[in-house]
Amino acid sequence: xxxxxxxxxITSRMAGDERHEQILRVAIKLFSLNGFRGTTxxxxxxxxxxxxxxxxxxxxxxxxLYSAILDHKSCVIDNxxxxxxxxSVEQKAIAEKDDYNVFYNFALKAMQHHETDEDFMxxxxxxxxxxxxxxxxxxxxxxxxxxxxxxxxIKERQLDGVFREIEPKIIVRSFLGMIIHHSLNNILWDKKxxxxxxxNEDAAxxxxxxxxxxxxx
Amino acid sequence: xxxxxxxxxITSRMAGDERHEQILRVAIKLFSLNGFRGTTxxxxxxxxxxxxxxxxxxxxxxxxLYSAILDHKSCVIDNxxxxxxxxSVEQKAIAEKDDYNVFYNFALKAMQHHETDEDFMxxxxxxxxxxxxxxxxxxxxxxxxxxxxxxxxIKERQLDGVFREIEPKIIVRSFLGMIIHHSLNNILWDKKxxxxxxxNEDAAxxxxxxxxxxxxx
DNA sequence: AATACAAGTAAGTAAGCACTCACTTTATGT
DNA sequence: ACATAAAGTGAGTGCTTACTTACTTGTATT
Numbered sequence: 102x103x104x105x106x107x108x109x110x111i112t113s114r115m116a117g118d119e120r121h122e123q124i125l126r127v128a129i130k131l132f133s134l135n136g137f138r139g140t141t142x143x144x145x146x147x148x149x150x151x152x153x154x155x156x157x158x159x160x161x162x163x164x165x166l167y168s169a170i171l172d173h174k175s176c177v178i179d180n181x182x183x184x185x186x187x188x189s190v191e192q193k194a195i196a197e198k199d200d201y202n203v204f205y206n207f208a209l210k211a212m213q214h215h216e217t218d219e220d221f222m223x224x225x226x227x228x229x230x231x232x233x234x235x236x237x238x239x240x241x242x243x244x245x246x247x248x249x250x251x252x253x254x255i256k257e258r259q260l261d262g263v264f265r266e267i268e269p270k271i272i273v274r275s276f277l278g279m280i281i282h283h284s285l286n287n288i289l290w291d292k293k294x295x296x297x298x299x300x301n302e303d304a305a306x307x308x309x310x311x312x313x314x315x316x317x318x
Numbered sequence: 319x320x321x322x323x324x325x326x327x328i329t330s331r332m333a334g335d336e337r338h339e340q341i342l343r344v345a346i347k348l349f350s351l352n353g354f355r356g357t358t359x360x361x362x363x364x365x366x367x368x369x370x371x372x373x374x375x376x377x378x379x380x381x382x383l384y385s386a387i388l389d390h391k392s393c394v395i396d397n398x399x400x401x402x403x404x405x406s407v408e409q410k411a412i413a414e415k416d417d418y419n420v421f422y423n424f425a426l427k428a429m430q431h432h433e434t435d436e437d438f439m440x441x442x443x444x445x446x447x448x449x450x451x452x453x454x455x456x457x458x459x460x461x462x463x464x465x466x467x468x469x470x471x472i473k474e475r476q477l478d479g480v481f482r483e484i485e486p487k488i489i490v491r492s493f494l495g496m497i498i499h500h501s502l503n504n505i506l507w508d509k510k511x512x513x514x515x516x517x518n519e520d521a522a523x524x525x526x527x528x529x530x531x532x533x534x535x
Numbered sequence: 536a537a538t539a540c541a542a543g544t545a546a547g548t549a550a551g552c553a554c555t556c557a558c559t560t561t562a563t564g565t
Numbered sequence: 566a567c568a569t570a571a572a573g574t575g576a577g578t579g580c581t582t583a584c585t586t587a588c589t590t591g592t593a594t595t
Binding site: 114141142153154157161163 | 581582583584585586590591592
């Protein structure tokens, strides 16, 4: 046991791997709150309960620490499967051409995920504005396949004669627009929910109904 | 004449007001590109073609320079009227209960505006993430009244029995979601338009059709 | 108990930051 | 022509930053 009084949370000396991960966790939090430029290595060290020198023992530069976050986070996504591929409810709805549940379930899962990973959304925004590469990776690995996934289902339903002939990508953009804009409001612009305060379930239900009535023949 | 060789654009000595405004313009550009923390007073001075000391003659602190942007920008908005109030096409459509043109015209004007003022959108995002007050002002002066404006038209059409009984704010969020998310894609995430490349007119048309079919009885 | 190695630190360094001050240049009204 | 006031600068100040170095402490193994 390398920790003293583990239950109190006071740590005096950690194994290398533990400290490594702890510093990373603190860095993610701080980078997502204050951005790359707004986060100092001193603050990271303080919040990790070690000296600045320890931060640089684990990560050669501040940039390397930022890059380590990318690997850490993209590993969570990149277990081979994209979230909608390993979601059995989603796959079942697709197979059954159950339009409502294809879109409802997708919207709900997406918004639930956004809610539990606010840090990542802020990180993504900061990284794009500050021109780091996180957002590009996310785009290629996640957003692009997502347009492909939803787009091809829509095309299928158009061939079935159920959806009107609108460019599928425009329908995808409309639907993702509702979802992402709503999450961004909840996380960033209107945390108090003063403009609109509804559950994820209600949001998913209404967005789905508006979209489906909007595109069905 | 306080400028030498005005046609070449090389300025040697400016009147106080001119320089004041020029420094402000440069600051807006740089703050919107790199954020508050990412912009140095040295860079602002260099791009303005003066020494750093001159920047501080015109603006006592870097914070004051940032605040001056708020005043400058909110004056552009705050001429008393909100954009949709002084838009005669919009007002005509409202009066005639021409649903299509109420939403089409609104979407088109909004996206056209976003396109010509990318700087402001980036500034707004940075200001929210970096926790300055610009975004709050924008929220109160602009976004809140906007929900009121679109919301009350929707309520009216529900009373007319034309729109289905959905919470109007949810419809507003859906529509603004499509528009703002689309603009954000064009300005920030996908400047190359690799996911979707359509004109503002096409986007406005499709978003409006999807929304109206989605909420009409 | 001695060793050896990993965890940890105090006290730096050089560069960059917002901001200042003593001073020089230039246009203009009399 | 010359005084004057405003436009403009170079060379700083003290503080913060990312990063380093030379050193100390703790602990698992023999």
